[in-house]
Amino acid sequence: MSQKDDLEKHIRESYSLIREYEVIRQDTSSPKEKRRATREIAEQWDMIKEYVTKYMYLCNAFSYKVPQDIVELATAIGFSLPSDKFPKSSTPVELYEMISKYFNDAELQDLAFRLSIEYEDFIAVDKNGKARELVSYCQRHGRFQDLVNIVEQLRPHAF
Numbered sequence: 001m002s003q004k005d006d007l008e009k010h011i012r013e014s015y016s017l018i019r020e021y022e023v024i025r026q027d028t029s030s031p032k033e034k035r036r037a038t039r040e041i042a043e044q045w046d047m048i049k050e051y052v053t054k055y056m057y058l059c060n061a062f063s064y065k066v067p068q069d070i071v072e073l074a075t076a077i078g079f080s081l082p083s084d085k086f087p088k089s090s091t092p093v094e095l096y097e098m099i100s101k102y103f104n105d106a107e108l109q110d111l112a113f114r115l116s117i118e119y120e121d122f123i124a125v126d127k128n129g130k131a132r133e134l135v136s137y138c139q140r141h142g143r144f145q146d147l148v149n150i151v152e153q154l155r156p157h158a159f
Helices: 003-027 031-062 068-076 092-102 105-114 127-140 144-154
Strands: none
Touching: 003 031, 003 068, 031 068, 092 127, 092 144, 105 127, 105 144, 127 144
16 A cells, blocks of 8 residues: 555544544533543544645645545645645636535625625625625626635635
8 A cells, every 4th residue: 555545544544533533422421421532533633634744745746636535624624735736617607606605604705805805895685696796796807717716725625
C-alpha cells in the first residue's frame, strides 16, 4: 500500500471512530462516558488534522486528485485546498445552484462584501433570489469569475 493510500485509510478510519463516539456521547446517560467520548472525538480530530496535512502535501507534490470525502473533511477542519485540484463551475446556473445549496443568508452577505457589492441593493426577499441576483450582478459587471473563485475557495467540495 502506498503512503497516499495509507493516509486515506487513516483519515477515513479516524472519521469513522468520531462517528461512533458521537453516537456513544449522544446515547449514554453516564457523564463519565460522555467525557470519555468527547475526549476521544477531540483526539481523533487532532489525528485527522495531522493526516490531512501530510496527505495534502503529498497530493500537491505529486499532483494527485483529492477524493470528495477527504475534501469535505479537510474543509471541515479549515484546511485550505488548492483550487487547481477541482473543476470550476462553467455556467451561471450551476454557480447559482451551488450558492443556493451551500451558503446561508449571512454567508451570501459575506460573498457580496468580499466583492464590494451592496447586498442591501438586491430587491429579492429570500436567499435563493438574492443568490440569483448576486450571480446576475457579477455576470453583468464582469465579476463572474471573481465570484466563482471566492465560492470555490470557501466551498471547494461543491465543485
